Amino acid sequence: MPESPFQVVTRFAPSPTGELHIGHARTVLYAWAFARRHDGMFQLRFEDTDLARSSDASAQGMLDDLDWLGFLPDNYEPSRGVGGIPRQSERHQQGRYNEVIQQLLDAGEAYEDDDTVRFKMGDHRGDVTFTDAVYGTIETPAADLEDFIIRKGQAGGFMPTFHLAVVVDDHDFGCTHVLRGQGHLSNTPKHAALCDALGWPRPVWAHLPDILTPGGKGKMGKRDKSKLARQHASDQGWGCPDGIAPARFAAFMAKENHDTDIAAALAQANGLALPEIDVADFRRSGYLPAALLNYIALLGWNPGQDLEHFSVDYLAEHFSLDRINKANGTFDRAKLASFNQDAILRMSLDDFEPVLRAHFQQFHPGKLEQLGEHFRLFSDAYWERSKTLDDPATLGAFVFSAPTEYNAKAVKKNLTKNENQGLRVLAALREKLEAVNPWDVSTLRETLEQAWQDLGGPHMGHVAQPLRVALTGTAVSPEIDATLALLGRDETLSRIDRCLAEFAS
RNA sequence: GGCCCCUUCGUCUAGUCUGGUCUAGGACACCUGGUUUUCAUCCAGGCAACACGGGUUCGAAUCCCGUAGGGGUCACCA
Secondary structure: OOOOOOOOEEEEOOOOOOOOEHHHHHHHHHHHHHHHHOOOEEEEOEOOOOOOOOOHHHHHHHHHHHHHHOOOOOOOOHHHHHHHOOEHHHHHHOOHHHHHHHHHHHOOOEEEEOOEEEEOOHHHHOOEEEEEOOOEEEEEOHHHOOOEEEEOOHHHOOOEOHHHHHHHHHHHOOOOEEEEEHHHOOOHHHHHHHHHHHOOOOOEEEEEOOEEOOOOOOEOOHHHHHHHHHHHHHHHOOOOOOOOOHHHHHHHHOOOOOOHHHHHHHHHHHOOOOOOOEHHHHHHOOOOHHHHHHHHHHOOEOOOOOOOOOOHHHHHHHOOHHHEOOOOEEOOHHHHHHHHHHHHHOOOHHHHHHHHHHHHHHHOHHHHHHHHHHHHHHHHHHHOOOOOOOHHHHHOHHHHOOOOOOOHHHHHHHHHHHHHHHHHHHHHHHHHHHOOOOOOHHHHHHHHHHHHHHOOOOOOHHHHHHHHHHHHOOOOOOOHHHHHHHHOHHHHHHHHHHHHHHOOO
């Protein structure tokens, strides 16, 4: 293998068997940041030695998510797409793993066992010690180390196992630092021994603490989705959703599988919100990559000061292995939401509008169309009221459809109290609004400013609150002038009429 | 169960290596008050932690031992 021009080479090596999840995202972030910090290279490769579970669709999806996060790997060639990324199945076809396995066999470091090949550990090798950049020196006595399979049997197509393939790849691709989940801590003695037997230098290993699921115990993962869906289905007696084979559904309910497509179908059919686990989930929920990354970065690493809000560029300059935490961290959606809102607030409206538009374009195209030229106004109205890019769609639901019911408390407080004071204000307002021209924010504002004084109110709320109830069915909406402008004259007047009729005594 | 790892406010954490400046700091959440046409924003204030038990020491969140709890791992999955 040629000498690498880089002092530091990191890599992200997922198996393409599902979605890119939040734990992956953090590993990528750290591996990327560490490489940047040392002017190194950040590589991607796919570990698809488990042919049955691996898929191209998954590989492509992971690449797309990586792109969204902003971490396209340095070994990516756009013209070749996902096909340009190294994958172990291809390297196997080229014979590289068998070559190494043969070398080990010839050297007496491995032996055939039925139709597999095992690597000798135990007394043959002695105690294995390695130093982890996060967890320190870890010593494993020979007695705890058993011979392990490095080449699977015929049924597996004589594929190398993950243990052999990672070591060979990390060596061949010149990886100097291996950042991965702490689940691999107990595999590392095997990898260290393999390196030693092959006479290859060992990379620096840095194992990352796990991200635990909020409220519960255990790693945050796809099971959280299936668990929630299953529980709701069981509690409310939901049946098999469309498009899912009854047998698979039954197996799912019996906890025999945890397939997320079943969980998703269940959620979709019954209006259940599944927890965000995968990067795509956070994207759909309207989190900004910058905020997600900022939050994730802190879940396991910190700069050692009271500094919490920083960019990936800051990380690229300051990230270090020795400030990675050892203890597992629990994911906190509320804090993520706060970071996201903070990021939104720090954008200018000019920056926010296109970002919100892109989100609506992808996830709420119908609403985007309905908004038409009001989109700018809509963005302005919800810019500082939203924690996510998806919030405007729900918080602003009244913009897209008239209220079907009126909140009782809001009605009492703002319409019927004091002998229908609010309703009387509303009726008077209707006259004034009918004459407003042009129907825009500033004219509406002037009109309403004048109106509350004419109608003897103590302040703007005198007219704003009855209007809010009539227009939204609740006491909450953006600035009242913007609310009216968003709705337009016809819709505003018709909703007022409907409300007056509803509560006419 | 064996082996490995971990343990500061509800959560993320600073502080631990180089004991005293820690009556333990910040952030999110929560509570209170203020600003505001509602909500949100913003501002001010508040609640809240060194897992437990022994040592060592003039002095321990910081060092040592033990206990408890949590996580991981024991595959022809990665």
